[in-house]
Amino acid sequence: MHTTTLGTDGPAVSRLGLGCMSMTGSYGPADADEAAATLLDALDSGVTLFDTGDFYGDGANEEILGRTLAPHRDRVVLATKTGVRRTAEGLVPDGSPDYLRRACDASLRRLRTDHIDLYHLARIDPAVPVEESVGAMADLVAQGKVGHIGLSEVSAATLRRAHAVHPISAVQTEYSLWERHVEDDILPTLRDLGATLVAYSPLGRGLLTGTVQATTQYDSGDFRATAPRYNGDNLKANLSIIEAITKLASVKHATPARIALAWLLTRGSDVIPIPGSSRRPHLHDNLAALDVHLTADDLSHIEAAVPATGAKGARYGDHGIRLIDQA
Numbered sequence: 001m002h003t004t005t006l007g008t009d010g011p012a013v014s015r016l017g018l019g020c021m022s023m024t025g026s027y028g029p030a031d032a033d034e035a036a037a038t039l040l041d042a043l044d045s046g047v048t049l050f051d052t053g054d055f056y057g058d059g060a061n062e063e064i065l066g067r068t069l070a071p072h073r074d075r076v077v078l079a080t081k082t083g084v085r086r087t088a089e090g091l092v093p094d095g096s097p098d099y100l101r102r103a104c105d106a107s108l109r110r111l112r113t114d115h116i117d118l119y120h121l122a123r124i125d126p127a128v129p130v131e132e133s134v135g136a137m138a139d140l141v142a143q144g145k146v147g148h149i150g151l152s153e154v155s156a157a158t159l160r161r162a163h164a165v166h167p168i169s170a171v172q173t174e175y176s177l178w179e180r181h182v183e184d185d186i187l188p189t190l191r192d193l194g195a196t197l198v199a200y201s202p203l204g205r206g207l208l209t210g211t212v213q214a215t216t217q218y219d220s221g222d223f224r225a226t227a228p229r230y231n232g233d234n235l236k237a238n239l240s241i242i243e244a245i246t247k248l249a250s251v252k253h254a255t256p257a258r259i260a261l262a263w264l265l266t267r268g269s270d271v272i273p274i275p276g277s278s279r280r281p282h283l284h285d286n287l288a289a290l291d292v293h294l295t296a297d298d299l300s301h302i303e304a305a306v307p308a309t310g311a312k313g314a315r316y317g318d319h320g321i322r323l324i325d326q327a
């Protein structure tokens with residue numbers, strides 16, 4: 001497994017990380033035993049970066065990682081997120097220092113560890129200056145509870161303000177073949193600051209794998225049931241992008257998932273995709289992306305097949321869009 005460095009002075013991490021969110025059912029039913037087996041297979045295959053969040057499954061996701069990976073802690077770079085709380089209205093941001101301190105202690109307990117390698121602020125809280133939130137996270141670094149600080153879905157301007165308080169090692173944002181907004185301002189700013197881009201939903205929340213059809217009915221708890229991009233006419237338009245990727249995949253004797261990840265890997269060694277897999281066959285399919293070589297012709301073919309504006313339809317519903325930092 002190739003590795004890359006997290007930020008300027010972070011640990012070496014595997015070129016592909018493992019996103020663990022679906023292990024507690026974001027895209028349909030989850031299977032905790034299969035999730036644990038997937039974690040161990042990932043570790044044995046050389047994956048070292050594991051990404052979770054304290055609000056995934058209301059803590060249950062961190063618990064799966066804690067009980068499975070604790071015996072192997074020295075081989076794991078643990079990334080988790082905090083800064084949003086679940087309420088009756090859905091997730092709401094809370095970047096107050098008091099909340100972040102308490103959340104960190106709770107995550108450490110669930111993860112069965114004494115430190116988090118990469119601690120992300122999942123969303124910027126508009127009611128709390130980012131300097132205060134990052135200042136509280138810097139205190140956690142000083143206490144040895146956190147190794148490095150990351151931010152998620154942050155604007156370039158907010159990233160610079162945060163970085164002035166404490167070095168930001170990584171930004172986690174959606175980035176895939178069909179979601180490239182990050183290339184405008186955020187990626188250049190990250191590069192200027194020496195931070196890493198952790199690319200989430202690199203498989204378009206599963207759609208870029210070619211496993212969703214226009215007739216697919218999502219479960220009620222499936223995130224995609226409520227986000228515009230994955231439904232109705234938007235979905236029909238977006239499936240044509242996937243068709244083009246699927247055709248290229250068959251020429252390359254690969255799968256669409258491998259093509260989507262191989263493309264992301266060409267974006268730079270400071271871009272770390274974290275495909276979400278809660279099942280071993282998916283994990284191994286995704287890891288095989290590391291062996292796919294995309295030629296200049298392949299890349300031109302992909303650029304021509306995927307509109308520069310990306311997928312049709314918003315990637316979040318109204319509530320989710322409001323949580324994204326626009327500063």
Ligand SMILES: NC(=O)c1ccc[n+]([C@@H]2O[C@H](COP(=O)([O-])OP(=O)(O)OC[C@H]3O[C@@H](n4cnc5c(N)ncnc54)[C@H](OP(=O)(O)O)[C@@H]3O)[C@@H](O)[C@H]2O)c1
Binds near residue numbers: 019052173206278
């Ligand atoms: N910071 C944020 O706001 C944020 C938001 C979303 C996600 N994330 C992080 O990013 C990670 C990855 O993103 P994601 O999980 O949203 O989306 P993703 O990686 O784009 O897609 C995950 C979905 O694709 C399926 N899948 C994976 N590999 C496959 C393959 N080779 N063939 C067919 N299906 C496959 C998974 O199924 P199985 O689960 O059944 O394997 C899952 O349903 C998450 O796990 C989470 O850690 C962060």
